[in-house]
Amino acid sequence: xxxxxxxxxxxxxxxxxxxAGDINAFFGLMLDNVVNLAVLAGILVFxxxxxxxxxxxxxxxxxxxxVMFGDIVYTVMAIRLAKRTGRNDVTAMPLGLDAPTSIGMAxxxxxxxxxxxxxxxxxxxxxxxxxxxxxxxxxxxxAAMQAGETAGGDKRGKQSAALLxxxxxxxxxxxxxxxxxxxxxxxxxRLEAVSRDVWAQFRNFLPTRKTPAGTTDRNIIDAAVxxxxxx
Numbered sequence: 001x002x003x004x005x006x007x008x009x010x011x012x013x014x015x016x017x018x019x020a021g022d023i024n025a026f027f028g029l030m031l032d033n034v035v036n037l038a039v040l041a042g043i044l045v046f047x048x049x050x051x052x053x054x055x056x057x058x059x060x061x062x063x064x065x066x067v068m069f070g071d072i073v074y075t076v077m078a079i080r081l082a083k084r085t086g087r088n089d090v091t092a093m094p095l096g097l098d099a100p101t102s103i104g105m106a107x108x109x110x111x112x113x114x115x116x117x118x119x120x121x122x123x124x125x126x127x128x129x130x131x132x133x134x135x136x137x138x139x140x141x142x143a144a145m146q147a148g149e150t151a152g153g154d155k156r157g158k159q160s161a162a163l164l165x166x167x168x169x170x171x172x173x174x175x176x177x178x179x180x181x182x183x184x185x186x187x188x189x190r191l192e193a194v195s196r197d198v199w200a201q202f203r204n205f206l207p208t209r210k211t212p213a214g215t216t217d218r219n220i221i222d223a224a225v226x227x228x229x230x231x
Contacts, residue, residue: 036097048111070095124151161188201225
């Protein structure tokens with residue numbers, strides 16, 4: 001059997017959407033979260049060298065949205081509980097960041113992972129990717145891999161390289177692989193350049209979600225590839 005919760009006489013009536021202590025509670029919770037975010041940012045940016053733009057423009061907004069979403073969920077749960085029990089004094093549990101978890105996550109997980117990331121040359125990889133924004137995506141990715149290789153690369157050595165890019169279609173926009181080569185990244189770059197003359201044109205005629213039949217006239221396809229090769 002399920003026991004029903006009987007509301008007291010004092011707690012019946014219309015639901016209370018605000019109370020005298022709500023303003024104090026709001027600012028208390030807000031300041032607590034802001035302080036935790038400031039401590040988190042200090043540890044990551046000044047302690048471990050995290051890019052400040054990543055922390056302030058990605059982590060902070062993401063955390064704020066997560067907290068807001070959680071508080072909305074708890075509010076809905078409180079309203080449902082109030083309706084089920086007939087009480088007008090049910091309140092939502094506040095959701096936010098707690099200091100031990102935030103500090104522990106920064107010191108034991110995020111910080112060490114970023115240090116390991118930089119030690120593997122991935123910091124240079126990211127810089128090269130950002131610096132080559134004028135290139136096509138495939139060229140940017142290869143330039144980033146080459147920068148990572150120059151910075152130290154894989155400690156196991158180099159022998160193969162691959163590049164797989166997917167778009168909106170069922171087939172990959174680009175799928176290249178080099179195995180057992182003395183300079184796999186240079187060979188990958190050569191293959192990517194070749195693909196721009198042939199594959200990049202040929203894929204325009206493949207079946208797509210919008211045109212399931214694609215283009216099957218070989219003369220049209222060959223003409224497009226030939227024109228691109230001359231250009």
